[in-house]
Amino acid sequence: MIQNLAQSLPGINGTLIHIEHLTKVYQLGEVDVHALRGVSVNVSKGEFVAIMGASGSGKSTFMNILGCLDKPTKGSYILEGIDVGKLSRDELAMIRNKKIGFVFQGFNLLSRTSALENVELPLFYGPASNKTRKEKAMAALERVGLGDRIHHYPNQLSGGQQQRVAIARSLVNDPSIILADEPTGNLDSRTSVEVMGIFQELNNNGITIILVTHEPDIAEFAKRHIVFRDGKIRADKVNSRPKIASEVIKDLPLIDDEEEAA
């Protein structure tokens, strides 16, 4: 890993992700499916990127590769100076553990496991002691405003609260990036804005966030839009005036209690 440091640029100009000519080909029987056809992009530290595109545009594949869940067929992906394409399965698992925090559409919390234990989970796969693990998990839950619900089980929490537990889990190991895959897909509009508010707050505190969404409304909260179509980046532009969640929410009518939103 260290030999790749020379290639990396973080610290100098803050580049976190350096992707060049990334292609991904799936073989489905006889047919080759080109999910990504040469994607090059850089993401710097502290950015809030929304990745958009229709289904089949390649954004999910891109997300999987970004999240080190999948490896590219060709091209290079350098994350904080580490050439991820060259890593073994176990090394990828370590990268996911240390550098990446996932937030999913379906929350993906362990059922019948308390909020606190769900948040602690990434730390189980690291060297943290029982005490620091608990402290870190508590801190992460407080950061997303769930300090009073730590012993609740996912089925006792609303959708928005569950997603906040998931965000706390993604935060707990101080990752380089948070990857959020349709994080508001299962939430109503008010809760969606609240969740985006949390992301914005985290981003304001310097955390890099990459958000996959097909909802333009949600993408408006991000500072940069990357649009995928047919396995290629079709547009990559700065959103000069992102919506501010804390302001948007004031204009939203109060329909329901958050508790019932789930």
Place this chain on the structure above:
Amino acid sequence: MKILNIIISAFRALQRNKMRSFLTMLGIIIGVAAVIAMLAIGQGAEYSVKEQIAALGTNVLMVFPGAQQQAGVRSGAGSATTLTEDDAVAISRECSAVQYISPGAMAGGQVIAGNLNWSTSIQGVGTDYLEIRQWPIEYGDFFTDQDVKAAAKVCILGKTVADNLFPDASPVDQTIRIRSVPFKVAGVLKKKGQNAMGQDQDDVILAPYTTVIRRLSHWPNLRYILVSATSLKDIATAQTQISELLRMRHKIQPYDVDDFTIRNQTDLAATATATTQVLTILLASIASVSLLVGGIGIMNIMLVSVTERTREIGIRMSIGARARDILTQFLIEALVLSLLGGITGIILGVVGSNLISSIAKWPTIITAFSIILSFGFSIAIGIFFGFYPARKAAMLNPIDALRYE
């Protein structure tokens, strides 16, 4: 992930499906309990056989008339006068490796004492009999050489006979009638219990062999001669000496087979021990089949569990679990199942064995070996049958696992 944390989370995972975990464990519980109980019964039998043979005296030889194991032309067993009182006298006089000798005669019959009666066997023996059998007298005296010579009507009662004929009083110096012949009771033997075949050894009356031959059985020959060698290592010598002496006395040609059989208690002990060992192995192997079935149950449930928890596996992988973390997690779950089952089974097996021995009066012995064996077996089963499902879980693709519905 630290091993303790994995064990804790394995317990939690099993707690979530209490009924299922219990039923899965039940296979192992029954298997281990069966192995423990069967080994306990087998080893108990082995021990009691050994003990009873040791009680007979291991340096004992028995000489029987007739070539009992040979086919071919011969006069039937016991029909020839193959063992006589003179043979016994000759053995005691000429065989240097022989320490004690007791000619044996037998009779059966109804025994009457006062208004009580009892049917038992009457053993005609020599004065050395108790030395050979290592059987002490509880009270009273044994008969003397003088009694043997005179064919005196004295007898010694076994404990069972004494209890049945004289429930309240001491039988010593009382008179009993064996087949209408009056005998004076000289003493009572100490309780000896059952022999290897389950017979009550105390249901016996001992009398001088001369008396039994002349007054009861009216059969002139000896049924057997009981001999003890001077020491354990002299058994073979004694056997050879007796054999040579009897062949000479019976004028058996070198090419002819013996008209007597000498049986050695050591051989008998070895045979009996081997038999019970085979029994133990047989019982234990039948029981271990159920252990195997229990193991397959664990594999089955672990496979179901892996499929059910595919999404959980995906989540764990996405947040940084390596393949080996997932493998360890599921392997430990299987191990916890089999170990809990194993420990419960051991407890159940021990309790069950004690129940068997107290209810059915079978001797049972639980050795450390059988507990260690069962414990080891359940660990091995957990690892063996847990490995495939655990590997299946560890080899899942994180993306597919996350998408699994």
